Amino acid sequence: MEKTAETLRTFEDIAAEFARGLRPRAHEATLITLSGELGAGKTAFVKAAARELGITETVNSPTFVLEKIYALPRKSGEAGFSRLIHIDAYRLERGSDLSALGFDELMRDPGNLVFLEWPEQVADGLPAPSAAVRIQSRPAGGRTLTFSVQ
Numbered sequence: 114m115e116k117t118a119e120t121l122r123t124f125e126d127i128a129a130e131f132a133r134g135l136r137p138r139a140h141e142a143t144l145i146t147l148s149g150e151l152g153a154g155k156t157a158f159v160k161a162a163a164r165e166l167g168i169t170e171t172v173n174s175p176t177f178v179l180e181k182i183y184a185l186p187r188k189s190g191e192a193g194f195s196r197l198i199h200i201d202a203y204r205l206e207r208g209s210d211l212s213a214l215g216f217d218e219l220m221r222d223p224g225n226l227v228f229l230e231w232p233e234q235v236a237d238g239l240p241a242p243s244a245a246v247r248i249q250s251r252p253a254g255g256r257t258l259t260f261s262v263q
Contacts, residue, residue: 114262119255124154127258128161131246135226137194142225144240146232149248154256155230158248159199162228166197174230175201180214185226195224202231208238 118124137143147155156174163172167186175181183197198219205211219225220240232239247259 114260116258116260117251117255118258121157124157124256124258125161125164128158129165131244131260132162132165135194135243137223137226138243140223141240142198142220142222142227143194144220144227144229144242146239146242146245147228147230147248148232148245150250153248153250155248156201158246158258159228159230163197163199166194166226168197172199175199176203179204194226196222196226198225198227200227200229202229202234205231205234208235211235211238 116127118127135143135145147158149155156172160172163183168183170183172183173181179201181199183199185194185197187193187195200211200214200216202211216238219227229235229239229242232242232245241263243263245261249257249259251257
């Protein structure tokens with residue numbers, strides 16, 4: 114599926130709609146990969162999704178720390194994700210580099226929602242994602258988002 118966002122507001126609305134549709138997997142974490150050139154909007158997408166999921170703290174790019182973990186609020190009686198994990202693999206060289214982040218353990222917890230930027234850097238160490246999002250800048254402005262859902 115492909116969507117076009119001409120404005121930042123539309124881009125954020127698309128990310129929020131995507132986040133509303135996410136459901137935990139039964140036996141493992143939900144992995145969402147985000148691809149696109151530098152500045153395409155991968156972190157902006159995660160910020161908008163996080164806001165939609167109820168995170169009120171500032172969500173920044175984890176480029177230098179590689180990983181940030183946010184607790185997700187639970188509404189009474191609601192079963193869902195308990196944590197959002199945001200990983201930026203830009204500075205990693207291979208899938209085995211994810212082990213320093215405890216990636217395998219994170220992926221075993223069905224309460225985890227993992228957004229991973231730059232999956233091509235660590236493709237040899239990734240399970241099949243629940244969804245892959247590709248963000249492309251358009252020459253006339255705006256963004257094109259392509260969603261592949263497993």
